[in-house]
Amino acid sequence: MNERLLSVGRLLEYGRQRLGFKVEEAGAASRNILTSSSVLICNDAGACSTKNASAPAVLVFAGDRVSSDPGSGERFFRVLQDHSPSVVVYRPSDRAVSRKRLRQSAAAAGFTLVSTSRDPCYAGSRVAAFLREWIDSAITVRGTLVDVSGAGVVIRGGSGSGKSSCALELMFRGHRLVADDVMEIHRDPDRKLRGSAHPAIKNLMEIRGIGIVNARRLFGSKAVAEESSVDAVFDLHSYRDTTAAEGNEPAVSMLLGVSLPRYSLRIVTTATAGRAIEELVIRKNRKTGDHSVPGYGMKTS
Template structure:
């Protein structure tokens, strides 16, 4: 979980500080956002005080219609010790009573020129991403024809060399060696590279190379949704590998299940081409075209036909 402070919002969304500047180091403890409506009428029993509070045209208009004493009361009760900040949208003018109470309680009062729905949407997306479940995996993440392929395997199996060949073939590198993964939705995993090694590839015997410098900006991207996992392992003569592709493997990362394929590695196999074809085949499966199932169906039909011919031949005798 990331450490998010109010000052990060100011930098990210170019918000204007109206009051409570001393509280810019306040930390968020959740990603939820609140629009205090019933609270402005005086009912604070279930007030979600630890959330970011957003005041739009309706809330500000209602506050301005209250008496001065009521405005002071509502502003004082809105500003608690755990309230990270209050954001006023549409560039509306803040009531003086709210400004005074924010300064007194050191609750940052911020202003945005945009509409309330847009502000809430952008703030929600930002906070959800920052508070999303997070993990790190050893591997290489590559964008192949729009499919985010996470290549895993033990150290020295050839992941980085394969990624380099894929980049040469026109695909894009996202991360090498260490992949930071965030679950930004119930079923979406977003992978990115640590800032220290972004755009870099480590090739044993050659050292570290900068992919963007060598191949251009089109050869890299900063983040990509993970759609498919390919695990590379040294060829084991005693192991029976899938030759048809009907059985689908699954790997669970955080709370999301991702399709997985295991590819055996041995001299003479062009892994870059195989992984490229695997990604293309994965796209076809998502579109409803499954070559393995089609082959199985043909085989079944042929067996049934042979059985029928055999039974007819016996019957004629």
Template structure:
């Protein structure tokens, strides 16, 4: 996640935070970590292993503790906390800010925000939002569809039939996630997910027809905001003399964001039903993840048959 950042102003707008204090240019401040810290330990004066890059949260528990302190003690605690370059302090539950908090925020130039949400809810929602916003992202030219629960990324040269295949899959009950440009993110446990840029979401381009709105033509069940990237399929024009995999025992992978994605190459020629082939590829990929590899099972059966035949024939003449 090196280098990833999101503007504080974007977070304020997305969560409708109330700004209690913000120095000049505060909206341009950058958040670079997905973690959010409840400032309870720091308000007692304990700063070992404190990460000042995190947004600081003050809830009912912290407020109850601070109410037991004198004004001078609160001023001292907030002075220590805001002496670090924390990006923002958020008050949950619509709590009233202590005057000492606002005083120290002005002194150190720190942002103080407020939300009506309870502490647990806003923390979990904010962490999920930051995790998505800060996760490593790339954009690839292709089409992403969800087929039998498997996210299938179709790639290949322009005009090879990616969009046409996707629309046929949609007609067969599967879901379109993105056409033409696919934004791919790496999330927890190195799981890849893909979505469409907002501008072209739910649209698909068909040569000879133009741009169509899949959601309006086929209904909400035909589209999805995002899905995992489980399988990459390269579509290429059939080349006479080229060698294509007919057994499937060898596995190939494409590296996206340092994650290896199972990859197939499917040749395209008139008469081949690509939608059905991709359905089978998706089901077979799911089968492999469940521990069943048909190609290896078939190869093992053939080897066993050959060994039995060799045993029955016995050694050949010397």
């Protein structure tokens, strides 16, 4: 399982929605990508707990509302100097740390300073769980991902099976390419799957007879999408392939513990496969309950 890169902005969005985070200083680190899922929580006595104290993504000061011991604040600032967190969380009612000094430190060091009225230990534990879900819950999948009318369709198949050509047909029909050949899929805390292109091949696709092209430059920005949901899997097979099981009803594909409908298509042409995928997605969007794959001169299995 590969690491999923998570932006500080996405973490702050979660914090605002769930923990009442308020950004007090948006330093340069607000544009950072988090690659560590560790959260360092420091209590009033200066003790810290973390899985990886050498490189915490988030530093939390869990002070005492009553105590105003300046020593605990000094200990916290020493911890802050010893590490380079992207985000620092504190509770304004904890009098042991100076709000002014925290803001000055944020401006100087470039980290994002966040305040919360929630219990800092609770906030730290929720942030840690969120980071683990996002950063550690990801996989890299071979295949092509297309946003078809708002539904993310994963198209898989062997080399030369027509994945890219099928995606191209869908693009001609007004849908958007997300990733060609390799995609990164992650599961968010609500157990929804999102997919995006591997950074090395973002906007790139291979067109048979032409080679690798930049889809954004060739077809325009409306022909591509940064990411999409992941809602269904289509496995492409040659119409001569008799090994695939027959039947129109979808099977189930498991990705990161989430079940997705999986359709096996024995195709005659990639154009017909593209039209069939489009119609199936439209049927599902209309909630007709008809999940059978349209024919279009191709065989289904």
